[in-house]
Amino acid sequence: MRASSVEQAILETLSKEHSHLTSLQVFEEIRGRLPAVNQSTVYRALERLVEQGVVSVSDMGTHAAVYELLTDGRHHHLVCQKCRRVMTIGHEDVQSFFNAIQEKNHFQIVTNHLILFGICDNCQENVENSRAEK
Amino acid sequence: MRASSVEQAILETLSKEHSHLTSLQVFEEIRGRLPAVNQSTVYRALERLVEQGVVSVSDMGTHAAVYELLTDGRHHHLVCQKCRRVMTIGHEDVQSFFNAIQEKNHFQIVTNHLILFGICDNCQENVENSRAEK
DNA sequence: ACGTATAATGCAAATCTTTGCATATGCAAA
């Protein structure tokens, strides 16, 4: 597999931003250096990087996939469906679960970025409060 | 919230099929009874059902979201990235993991359909075989 | 250095999904 300049640009962009970027944001960033680059090229490069396990892609419920560099360790996210707050959890809290699944099913898990939707503690309290107010 | 006829039709379709359907498949099915129904109406009805927790939506890596009825118990899936085989695992294998995450983070998990990508046992063997052949 | 196979890219079209706005519909109170 040969080195792609678009892949390089993507990796540098993601490592500079250190956050979740949409494909459009990645595209806009890259245009600075590679003005002629095409959207579909960015999509395909991102797809390759995800397959290689260098980058994660997730649907955070924002109606647009977000990409993130995975070099500094695997991690996962809890996304609040009410306030959209995103919390990060370390891979150590997921590791043993993954191991159990792998052993039981003879299945080698590749997924490296789990997104769990739910209600954060703040919003849980708000629900209780609004109930009490009635 | 009032009962929507499209929601009804979706629920009946999903319960009849008992499998993962794309929004297009749902749309086609429903057209039999409600010929004038619009795609976006189906999308919105599916969205509501997902929010209500009656239906799950997942990206199985097929480039089109698939929907499934959740009435007969929560379950989750392992998807092989090589052969696209889909395995089902029960919620009992996930429950304790969810509980631990919930307690540690004071976060109430709503996610009811986990998709884990990886390599199934067959494809693992194939990789080993092709290595040996070289 | 040369030729070839493989992979990356651009472009345009197709597909999938969301959204804004106007309209229609069902439900509950008057």
Add this chain to the structure above:
DNA sequence: TTTGCATATGCAAAGATTTGCATTATACGT
């Protein structure tokens, strides 16, 4: 029944993502 309100729907446009095909660039063996 009628009225008012919230929700569901249709329609069209926009946005997001994928794909087929032709072209270009790169790596690798010779």
